[in-house]
Amino acid sequence: MSFLKRAWLYVTRKKGKSLLLFIILLVMATFVLTGLSLGKASDNAQQELRQSLGGEFLLSVDYSQNNPYLITESMGETGTVMYSTKQITPEIVQSIKEIPGVKYCDANTESLAVFADMSLFAGNIPIDEEYSHSVKTRGVWRSDESGLFTSGSLTLTAGRHITENDTNTAIISRDLAEKNNLKVGDIITTHSNDETEVKIEIVGLFEPKAIESFTDQVTTYDKIQNHIFIDLATAIAIENSSAVQGFFEATIVVDDPQSMDAIISAVKEISLIDWDGFAITADNTAYDAAASSLKQLSQLVSTFLIIIIAVSIVILSLILTMWARGRIHETGVLLSVGIRKTSVFGQYLTEVLIIAVLAFSLSFFSGNMIAGQVGNYFLGQQNNTSAEQSADEVAAADPGGAVAGDDNFLSGDTTDENTTPELNVVISGTEMLQMFGLGILIITLSVGMASVPVMRLKPREILSKMS
Amino acid sequence: MAILEIKNVTYSYDKKRNVLNGMSGELVSGKLYAILGPSGSGKTTLLSLLGGLDVPTKGTVLFNGEDILNKGLDYHRRHNVALIFQSYNLIDYMTPLENTRLTARQEVLPILTRLGLSKEEAKRNVLQLSGGQQQRVAIARALASDAPIILADEPTGNLDEDTATEITAILKESAHQLNKCVIVVTHSNEVAKQADVILRIKRGNLQISNNERN
Numbered sequence A: 001m002s003f004l005k006r007a008w009l010y011v012t013r014k015k016g017k018s019l020l021l022f023i024i025l026l027v028m029a030t031f032v033l034t035g036l037s038l039g040k041a042s043d044n045a046q047q048e049l050r051q052s053l054g055g056e057f058l059l060s061v062d063y064s065q066n067n068p069y070l071i072t073e074s075m076g077e078t079g080t081v082m083y084s085t086k087q088i089t090p091e092i093v094q095s096i097k098e099i100p101g102v103k104y105c106d107a108n109t110e111s112l113a114v115f116a117d118m119s120l121f122a123g124n125i126p127i128d129e130e131y132s133h134s135v136k137t138r139g140v141w142r143s144d145e146s147g148l149f150t151s152g153s154l155t156l157t158a159g160r161h162i163t164e165n166d167t168n169t170a171i172i173s174r175d176l177a178e179k180n181n182l183k184v185g186d187i188i189t190t191h192s193n194d195e196t197e198v199k200i201e202i203v204g205l206f207e208p209k210a211i212e213s214f215t216d217q218v219t220t221y222d223k224i225q226n227h228i229f230i231d232l233a234t235a236i237a238i239e240n241s242s243a244v245q246g247f248f249e250a251t252i253v254v255d256d257p258q259s260m261d262a263i264i265s266a267v268k269e270i271s272l273i274d275w276d277g278f279a280i281t282a283d284n285t286a287y288d289a290a291a292s293s294l295k296q297l298s299q300l301v302s303t304f305l306i307i308i309i310a311v312s313i314v315i316l317s318l319i320l321t322m323w324a325r326g327r328i329h330e331t332g333v334l335l336s337v338g339i340r341k342t343s344v345f346g347q348y349l350t351e352v353l354i355i356a357v358l359a360f361s362l363s364f365f366s367g368n369m370i371a372g373q374v375g376n377y378f379l380g381q382q383n384n385t386s387a388e389q390s391a392d393e394v395a396a397a398d399p400g401g402a403v404a405g406d407d408n409f410l411s412g413d414t415t416d417e418n419t420t421p422e423l424n425v426v427i428s429g430t431e432m433l434q435m436f437g438l439g440i441l442i443i444t445l446s447v448g449m450a451s452v453p454v455m456r457l458k459p460r461e462i463l464s465k466m467s
Numbered sequence B: 001m002a003i004l005e006i007k008n009v010t011y012s013y014d015k016k017r018n019v020l021n022g023m024s025g026e027l028v029s030g031k032l033y034a035i036l037g038p039s040g041s042g043k044t045t046l047l048s049l050l051g052g053l054d055v056p057t058k059g060t061v062l063f064n065g066e067d068i069l070n071k072g073l074d075y076h077r078r079h080n081v082a083l084i085f086q087s088y089n090l091i092d093y094m095t096p097l098e099n100t101r102l103t104a105r106q107e108v109l110p111i112l113t114r115l116g117l118s119k120e121e122a123k124r125n126v127l128q129l130s131g132g133q134q135q136r137v138a139i140a141r142a143l144a145s146d147a148p149i150i151l152a153d154e155p156t157g158n159l160d161e162d163t164a165t166e167i168t169a170i171l172k173e174s175a176h177q178l179n180k181c182v183i184v185v186t187h188s189n190e191v192a193k194q195a196d197v198i199l200r201i202k203r204g205n206l207q208i209s210n211n212e213r214n
Helices: A003-013 A015-053 A090-097 A174-179 A232-239 A257-268 A285-326 A328-336 A341-397 A429-455 A459-466 B043-050 B073-080 B096-101 B109-114 B131-144 B161-177 B189-194
Strands: A055-061 A070-074 A080-084 A102-114 A134-140 A154-159 A169-173 A187-191 A197-208 A228-231 A249-254 A278-283 B004-012 B018-027 B032-036 B058-063 B081-085 B149-153 B181-185 B197-202 B205-210
Touching: A003 A015, A003 A341, A015 A257, A015 A285, A015 A341, A015 A429, A055 A257, A090 A102, A090 A249, A102 A187, A102 A232, A134 A232, A169 A174, A174 A197, A197 A232, A228 A232, A249 A257, A257 A278, A285 A328, A285 A341, A285 A429, A328 A341, A328 A429, A328 A459, A341 A429, B004 B043, B018 B043, B018 B058, B018 B197, B018 B205, B032 B043, B032 B161, B032 B189, B043 B149, B043 B181, B073 B081, B081 B131, B096 B109, B096 B131, B109 B131, B131 B149, B131 B161, B149 B161, B161 B181, B161 B189
Parallel strands: A134 A228, A169 A197, B032 B181, B032 B197, B081 B149, B149 B181
Antiparallel strands: A055 A249, A055 A278, A070 A080, A102 A134, A102 A249, A154 A197, A169 A228, A187 A197, B004 B018, B004 B058, B197 B205
């Protein structure tokens, strides 16, 4: 009689013991499956969070004393201007953009330009008359890579974006265009510092998601409706001095915040950049804050899984050890009639595996029932802890309760929308396969550990124990 | 020719005192042997060595002239010997048919019916059978294995007198009609009386004598 037949007979005839083992294996498999699916859901949520939040760092002109290219020029009574002769060139931006994992490169340079013929939206902070027709121009590499557009704070509603090869092009707000009866294709005029006329074609119109409220303190040239995006060549032409030769800064947005360090290293390897004149400021705080609860959940799930596996091995080994000891008689009989130890071990292993296949398969349903609930419970615990920590941090940082300013309305910071990650706990074929693999490993180890003490005995010793 | 032979077999549990002390002897097919001796004299130890359940401290056990260690004790137990125990040692979740089929190389139902079990009894769980019936199943299992040697340790020890007589008769019949070498360890004089050859163990040595009654 083969060991498979003997195993089948045992499982079907010893119904009580089989049912007990079935329940133990079902519980074990349900928890292992819960742990595995939670782990995967946590990983997926972290990945989605990383992709939704992204990460960014700033490459900018170094305005510290360490920059040997820094020049300070007097502007008469109005003060001084400080600039670096080393600025970010389009070639540098192109090199950065080619690094794998870089999503956007928002290279820009800001300055004020006078558009004397245009009627502007008035701000509520008084300014000198000479700035009454000044607007903030933002020289960009590509406007579609600008953080204001990529974040959704501004939307291009007509025309096209400014590209890296454009000259004498601009994008203005739809409000400003309507106020001045302008449309895409029209020409607006400004003057460079030496009064040279600079003509710029409107290639696109944007609409802001929000404009400053009447309570916001803002100058005319800072009002978003007055902002004008221009290409770098135009920015250089308007400035017409060594103060503007390229971009002052580039905000580099990466696909995955986890790869930020590697991308920063790659940027530092770019030979076009003279690092005496530039500095990098990395900011991963939004991701770190949002991901902290998921990281804690991930750690919790890992611990949960390790505990489940360890407890499963211990419980299963104890039960199977008692089981094996209770079967010394049977083992002795089988050995005495000439059945090999490997065949006896194979029988015991097969018995547990027969029950395990049934229990593991049914754990798909029980696992689905409890995994989601356990996941939400853990996530709820983590969110509560994170919220308490955040509240403590805010209270510590701002004991007076006055949170300064709201001039970040253009920053495109959508962190608040993304800091409450959701877990989509789904048990798929992958988790089932992993659980089967893990379960069979645990069972083999447990049956092995339980059988070794009996199998090491000589048949005569077993028969002595029998009697 | 001897089917089973022991040569200078010594066995010690603690290496201080020998239970078997340089024992030698030959056993042939077609005979019922009874091993007699007081408790602790080494009867079951000798049976274990003959059955390949243990190995002698010194000396050799030969099957058809070959040391049983050459092919391995597993092989010896699987092919050469069949064991019958006082407590039957049946697998409790199997029927008599299934117990007998454990190592069977032939159809087992005729063996069971020949030993007195009905077809219905052969399909019941073994625990639902009487002691005598269980021992018949154990003998059937030994016969079904086709092993030329049957080793029985107190096979009638748990049975009433009538059943013990029947079981002894079956063993004797197996030796004579099936040409098996049947070796029985026993305290029972009734069993000993039926044996063809008496093996007495005294101070670790074997005394072989033909039973004058047979």
